[in-house]
Amino acid sequence: AQSVTQPDIHITVSEGASLELRCNYSYGATPYLFWYVQSPGQGLQLLLKYFSGDTLVQGIKGFEAEFKRSQSSFNLRKPSVHWSDAAEYFCAVGARGYQKVTFGIGTKLQVIP
Amino acid sequence: ETGVTQTPRHLVMGMTNKKSLKCEQHLGHNAMYWYKQSAKKPLELMFVYSLEERVENNSVPSRFSPECPNSSHLFLHLHTLQPEDSALYLCASSQDWEGNTGELFFGEGSRLTVL
Numbered sequence: 574a575q576s577v578t579q580p581d582i583h584i585t586v587s588e589g590a591s592l593e594l595r596c597n598y599s600y601g602a603t604p605y606l607f608w609y610v611q612s613p614g615q616g617l618q619l620l621l622k623y624f625s626g627d628t629l630v631q632g633i634k635g636f637e638a639e640f641k642r643s644q645s646s647f648n649l650r651k652p653s654v655h656w657s658d659a660a661e662y663f664c665a666v667g668a669r670g671y672q673k674v675t676f677g678i679g680t681k682l683q684v685i686p
Numbered sequence: 687e688t689g690v691t692q693t694p695r696h697l698v699m700g701m702t703n704k705k706s707l708k709c710e711q712h713l714g715h716n717a718m719y720w721y722k723q724s725a726k727k728p729l730e731l732m733f734v735y736s737l738e739e740r741v742e743n744n745s746v747p748s749r750f751s752p753e754c755p756n757s758s759h760l761f762l763h764l765h766t767l768q769p770e771d772s773a774l775y776l777c778a779s780s781q782d783w784e785g786n787t788g789e790l791f792f793g794e795g796s797r798l799t800v801l
Contacts, residue, residue: 614794616778
């Protein structure tokens, strides 16, 4: 069965600092990987996705993520965090032909001035 | 309107009440989903409808009853709920169920409180 681990429940960064959110997955074949963001009082919005090809993927709002098969990781990064990035971030894994997407528990990001 | 719309945004109900959550998608998608989001737990997939047929039911208690009258509308009927059912209920849609790559479009959720 597929699974997703987000080891950091809560992260605090200063505005302008760089950010890396960790995600590790477990899946038998090549996974499809996603990062979603949920702002307070909102639903989830897709930030970026990896299906195949270039292991470094660019997303919206200046985010990027790198797929590392050897480490079963798909970490999310941003070079300079803005106060509006404060939200909860969810990593998810899926697979072609099988719609059951498994989500991680989420990482809550706090941005301080 | 665009995207996925959920109503009501907030609902408080007693354990003996009957209420419904509504979801409408304006994306022309063929698959719709109900998820339950509780604090400190991963999103739980409850139901999936593809072309108005239920294709997934993840051992959800019968006090939750979904309905999909057409590909644009999805309901979750609630009756005799328990306090532990208090959560954020998210509706989502995707282009298709079979062969889909897992990209989901979510509504803003309905925050349910059961007293």
